[in-house]
Amino acid sequence: MKHAVVVGASAAGLAAAETLRSEGYDGILTLIGAEIDPPYDRPPLSKQILASAWDADRLALRTLEQLTALRLDLRLGARATGLDLAERIVRLADGTPIPYDGLIIATGVRPRRLPGVGAHVLRTLSDALTLRRSLRPGTRLAVVGAGFLGAECAAVARGLGCDVVLLEPAPVPLAHAVGEQIGRVLSQAHREHGVDLRTGVTVTAVTDTGVLLSGGDLVEADEVLVAIGSQPNTEWLDGSGLEIADGLVCDQYSAAAPGVYGAGDVARWHNPLFGVTMRVEHRTNAAEQGMAAARNLLYPDARKPFAPVPYFWSDQYDMKIHAYGDLRGSDEVAVVDGNLEQRRFVAAYRSGDRLVGALAVGMPPKAIRPWRQAIATGAAWAIR
Known part of the structure; x- marks a missing residue:
């Protein structure tokens, strides 16, 4: 691989670019971002930034020096408008063709x-x-x-x-x-x-x-x-031959086609840990999938399934909310620690005969961490 292209310059795309370099890739590395700002963190937008608790400069994911050290062909304020799989070319809105040997698509979502x-x-x-x-x-x-x-x-x-x-x-x-x-x-x-x-x-x-x-x-x-949800940014892939269904459809390795991988909010992939296809719009997943996609692109003969335990958090008033796993569509929810009325509790989620998720409200992080490991190992439901 002599020219790797990452489309999307947020958490997933940056993680992919950094992983390619840290794993030894020494070729041309183009990172394309539709926004004019260098990669920044999004979760604080609805929390610290909106509350004026942080200045905008605290959002930067990397310093200018750190970005420079990646030796990127950095294209900010550049929107991808087309993909030619046969010719291996990404086309930008200004008509510029960007050739690639390996491609990671991390174009995220936009608000409905x-x-x-x-x-x-x-x-x-x-x-x-x-x-x-x-x-x-x-x-x-x-x-x-x-x-x-x-x-x-x-x-x-x-x-x-x-x-x-x-x-x-x-x-x-x-x-x-x-x-x-x-x-x-x-x-x-x-x-x-x-x-x-x-x-x-x-x-x-x-x-x-x-x-x-x-x-x-x-x-x-x-x-x-x-705030009625998001739409995956996949229109630029119309006519490319890639499968689109509420996101870029990927396999368990996050691959959408030979030499093409998806990462972050835009990717709908098969998570073998849960045996279902999912698309996850959470910050942690974006970085983890960006890294996994980069490794699988770089080492095609040693690919590993991307099988994470999804994680998200939310801050509302004095409530700290943390959750692991796949909570949607569960068959049963059981409070296993604390008290609902006091809004200090841990709840476990069952699907079939298996533990698939855990959520904590108002509890220290250590209260929920053991549940993550149980979910990751496919633990059977043992709560009565």
Whole structure:
């Protein structure tokens, strides 16, 4: 391999580039990023950056000196618009062809939007800084979507003195992700902190004065944040011959085609640990999959399946939430330590006869770490 190309200059793409170099790759290494900013960390956008607890310069994943040491052909502010698998060429928006011998696709996701103009979304540093300037004491903020991103932003906005209405179509926020019982516990925290949480409501459009509900009612707001999920950035791969299905479809090695690998939020791969195909939008997974994809690209005769225990965390008010495993669609959730009412507990998740996940709220990290190992080894469900 003489020319490796990584498309996507966030956590997954940077991890892939660094791994290629650390594993001995000495050829041309092109890193392409659609944003003009050097690689930066995204989880603090909805936490420390939005709350003005951090300055933007704290987000940088690497210093300029560290990036320089990677000897990158760094193309920032460059958007990939096409891929020719036969000719092994990535095409950029300005028409530039970038040839490759090996390719890692880490183009991430973008926010879903609603009809209308003027609403905020939160994916980039620019998004976070723009929203932050709008959050002042007394500002009426409507947050559409009570998933983890929407919930985190609602919590920060309340801390800044905003009046917050949180709108969610499901009967119980986050029930699809953590289970109904725990979803209710997390929802109660928002109500106790003064959030006007409304469930079972569907927002159809953004207006000049707020958001319009499906029944025709208007929820008035000074600012609107739409947090209704993400779309994988795969349009540039249309016509390439790669399989696309809610992300770039990859096998257990994160391979999408010979010499082409996916990593991070955009990749839907078969995780042999759980025996299912998954696409994970979490920071830890992005870095781990970037490293795994780079190694498999570099050493095709010694490839290893990418079989992680997914991990995510969330900060909401005084609640620290940590989770390992595949929590969605579990058959049973059991509280194994602590107390739900006090919002200090560990819950375990069962699928079939197997432990598949664990979640902790308000507990020290050591309370949940042993569960990660049990999930990783495929432990049988032994909770009665």
